[in-house]
Amino acid sequence: xxxxxxxxxxxxxxxxxxxxxxxxxxxxxxxxWMGWVRQAPEKGLDWVAxxxxxxxxxxxxxxxxxxxxxxxxxxxxxxxxxMDSLRAxxxxxxxxxxxxxxxxxxxxxxxxxxxxx
Amino acid sequence: xxxxxxxPLSLPVTLGQPASISCRSSQSLVxxxxxxxxxxxxxxxxxxxxxxIYKVSNRDSGVPDRFSxxxxxxxxxxxxxxxxxxxVGVYYCMQSPHWxxxxxxxxxxxxx
Numbered sequence: 001x002x003x004x005x006x007x008x009x010x011x012x013x014x015x016x017x018x019x020x021x022x023x024x025x026x027x028x029x030x031x032x033w034m035g036w037v038r039q040a041p042e043k044g045l046d047w048v049a050x051x052x053x054x055x056x057x058x059x060x061x062x063x064x065x066x067x068x069x070x071x072x073x074x075x076x077x078x079x080x081x082x083m084d085s086l087r088a089x090x091x092x093x094x095x096x097x098x099x100x101x102x103x104x105x106x107x108x109x110x111x112x113x114x115x116x117x
Numbered sequence: 118x119x120x121x122x123x124x125p126l127s128l129p130v131t132l133g134q135p136a137s138i139s140c141r142s143s144q145s146l147v148x149x150x151x152x153x154x155x156x157x158x159x160x161x162x163x164x165x166x167x168x169x170i171y172k173v174s175n176r177d178s179g180v181p182d183r184f185s186x187x188x189x190x191x192x193x194x195x196x197x198x199x200x201x202x203x204x205v206g207v208y209y210c211m212q213s214p215h216w217x218x219x220x221x222x223x224x225x226x227x228x229x
Contacts, residue, residue: 045158045166045209045220061217095165102154102213105177107165 002026002106004096009111016086016115022079022096022108030054030074033099036081038092039110046092049081050099064090086115119144119212123221129229136197138224140210145190148214156213157186157195158220161206169208170195202228 008020022034035050049060049070058070069082079096093112097104120143130136146155157170168177170186173193183198197204207223 044223045160045211047218047220050216059216101171102148102152103156103168103171104166104211105168105171107167109165 002098004098004106004108006094006096006108006111009094009113011114011116012086013117014087014115017082017084018086018113020081020083020094020096020111020113022081024077024079024096024098027098029072029077034072034079035097035099035104036070036079037095037097037104037107038090038113039095040089040092043092048094051079083113086113088115091115118217119146119215119219121210121212121219121221123208123210123224126222126224128224128226130197130200130226131229132202133199136200136204136226138195138208138210138226140188140193140195140221142191142193142212144215146193146212146214147190152214153189154213155186155188155193156211157184158209158211159204159206160209160223164206166209200226200228 003025005023012018036048051058051070055072067085071080091114093110095110096108098106122141124139146153153173155173158166160166169180174186185196187194207225209223210221
């Protein structure tokens with residue numbers, strides 16, 4: 001069974017940093033693209049970033065370029081999202097997702113990031 | 118970015134009756150590989166999204182056959198043949214041939 005478990009969400013001040021993690025199990029992690037999606041409170045879903053199997057290709061939505069970094073450690077079956085220069089509008093639940101054939105077929109339960117002073 | 122427009126945004130339905138959600142994209146969702154990458158997700162309150170449909174009309178494992186997807190190019194539809202209580206929540210379409218992948222605004226389905 002595919003399982004994705006996010007962690008690292010917290011309350012952080014504007015301008016601060018946070019690192020999210022996603023622990024994967026139940027599939028060959030190194031064989032799949034992975035990504036992060038976020039959902040602001042009471043809002044819809046937005047893609048943040050995605051990464052290919054060996055980490056050599058990364059893609060970001062414009063609003064996080066230069067501030068967020070997606071990475072992975074295939075030896076640890078883990079996906080990461082380093083978030084710097086956080087802003088109030090980054091407040092959201094962040095989901096990690098497995099990407100197969102241009103789609104997100106499995107999602108984690110999410111971790112809440114709150115950016116506020 | 119590709120804009121995905123869903124309608125309606127709110128859909129009160131009667132148990133046992135059909136329901137239909139429309140999703141239109143601002144660009145064709147046909148990828149250079151010939152596939153059309155349009156997905157549908159369902160999110161119940163307090164839960165993470167669950168994929169129902171991929172590549173327009175392919176149901177995920179475990180998804181009841183009362184759910185069906187159709188469409189082509191820029192115009193797509195999710196249909197529920199007979200709504201059940203567990204179908205409440207928000208439905209999102211998502212395009213994935215063009216980065217950044219984008220979702221529709223969501224359609225909230227509730228029981229009348």
